[in-house]
Amino acid sequence: MLQASSEPEVIHVDQEGDYEITFLADNFEVFIKGIVNDEHYDTSEEDKEVALDKVAHGKFSPLLAELCSGVTELEQVEQKIRSICTRIVEEKGHFSFHADELSYVMYDVQFWLYTKSYPDTSRDQYEAVYENIIAFGGEFGQGGYAPSFITDWLDIRMKEGRIVRDHGSIRFTDSYAEEIIKKLREA
Structure with missing residues (x-):
């Protein structure tokens, strides 16, 4: 009927x-x-293959490419980022950051890259620019994100004392920045 x-x-x-x-x-x-x-x-296997190809070969956003070009502390930062993101896709089956350990590494990496290039960044400024790094990063992008994951991550890192305020700007402590560099080297 x-x-x-x-x-x-x-x-x-x-x-x-x-x-x-x-x-x-x-x-x-x-x-x-x-x-x-x-x-x-069930397209999960095909979706995973597409995501793996994206993180292996997708073109970085203009902002992420710019931020990576300013790195002098280690070689092949682009490949290190791709390696971490490959692990994320292998674990989840898709390319997205949430509240898990590897996602937090990538939140850390993005923040370190951005505040290294733009040291006078306020929290509001970082929250506004975050989406242009990877979330909506074109080929090497996720097509979206949940802002609460970023604000929660920022709150946690500040509470831990890993992100500090310095005259209205926010940044990692020097010791935590070294930890990020070490994680990237190991990637």
């Missing part, structure tokens, strides 16, 4: 059997899913 503002049911009408009607499914999508193996709809 076709109901107002709904998809029609799928039925079979047997013309040779006195037009007997057999109900098959509530709608076409349910019908197709019933005749196709569920694995056909």
Whole structure:
């Protein structure tokens, strides 16, 4: 039966059997899913492969490329970032940062890169520019982010004393910046 503002049911009408009607499914999508193996709809492996290719070969955003070009503390920072992001995709199956350990490493890396190049950055300024580094970074991007993950990360790093305020600007302590560099070297 076709109901107002709904998809029609799928039925079979047997013309040779006195037009007997057999109900098959509530709608076409349910019908197709019933005749196709569920694995056909699971695109997680393909999605993971696309994400792995993105983190391995996607072009960095102009801002991320600029920030990486100013790094003198270690070689191949771009490859180090790609390596960490590959691990994230391998663990999650997709390219996104949340409230997990590797995501926090990438929040740290982005903050270190940005405040190294722009040392007079306030918290509000960093929150506003964050999305231009990787979140909406084009080819090497995630297509979005949840701002609360960034503000929560900032709050935690400040509470831990790893991010300090200095005349209205925020930055990592020198010792924590060294830890970030060490993590990048190990990547």
